[in-house]
Amino acid sequence: xxxxxxxxxxxxxxxxxxxxxxxxxxxxxxxxxxxxxxxxxxxxxxxxxxxxxxxxxxxxxx
Numbered sequence: 001x002x003x004x005x006x007x008x009x010x011x012x013x014x015x016x017x018x019x020x021x022x023x024x025x026x027x028x029x030x031x032x033x034x035x036x037x038x039x040x041x042x043x044x045x046x047x048x049x050x051x052x053x054x055x056x057x058x059x060x061x062x
């Protein structure tokens with residue numbers, strides 16, 4: 001799974017607990033998209049999470 005190039009958000013791990021309290025490992029995957037963005041003045045493909053896309057940290061290349 002990819003990581004966000006802006007904030008570094010990626011996969012996080014934890015424990016899933018059922019109703020009967022049986023525990024098993026699980027993962028939470030970040031909503032990461034591959035987008036064409038302006039990086040150092042030139043368009044480049046990067047991985048960015050949707051939080052960074054919405055907040056304007058990433059300038060999209062058209």
